[in-house]
Amino acid sequence: MPLTEERAMKNPISSSVEWWDKYNAYLQSPEWKSKRARVLKRASGICEGCGIKRATQVHHLHYKNVFKEFLFELVAICEECHDMVHGKTKEDLLKFDPIEWMDGFPCESCRWQDEENNRRWCGKFHIHARIALSDGGSCGPFHKELEPLK
Structure with missing residues (x-):
């Protein structure tokens, strides 16, 4: 429907x-x-x-x-x-989440993708990827700062 x-x-x-x-x-x-x-x-x-x-x-x-x-x-x-x-804290965003390592995670196709301590990391903003992708984050839920791999 x-x-x-x-x-x-x-x-x-x-x-x-x-x-x-x-x-x-x-x-x-x-x-x-x-x-x-x-x-x-x-x-x-x-x-x-x-x-x-x-x-x-x-x-x-x-x-x-x-x-x-x-x-x-x-x-x-x-x-x-x-x-x-919404009941979220920065600590919530920093908790390990296996979804970060699933195929299709937004950062996977960004030239700034990195990892630190077995977590996805944004090399452009020097923060955890989940924080960068959060509402109000540097990249945001619409990935406005994503720079595709060349």
Whole structure:
């Protein structure tokens, strides 16, 4: 059954690849970029979580209206607060994860790939690959700094 906005609204946080593909495409859309810019502007670029750090991300308070969010359903937030909201810590990102060594891991095709202490390592940013690929990381979940092997 194809994903429709109606189905996405009924079960917004879906584990389906189809839903995540649509959501990730939405995050690259002009509509999302405009909303994101307005939320960051509303917060004057300051994290609405801690009120101290620079806001670098926009967090959905819920996904009831995903793809058609009201601005009051979105908050400007720093990476550290965003990780806390999602229950993640830097220590979580540093834990060994066998997925790093599976075929198709994003860093596998990057010229900066390396390893340190049996962990994938980003030679460009001198940090663990999982941290570089995290939300707000140097490369990010869309691999914006990936430099293909030549």
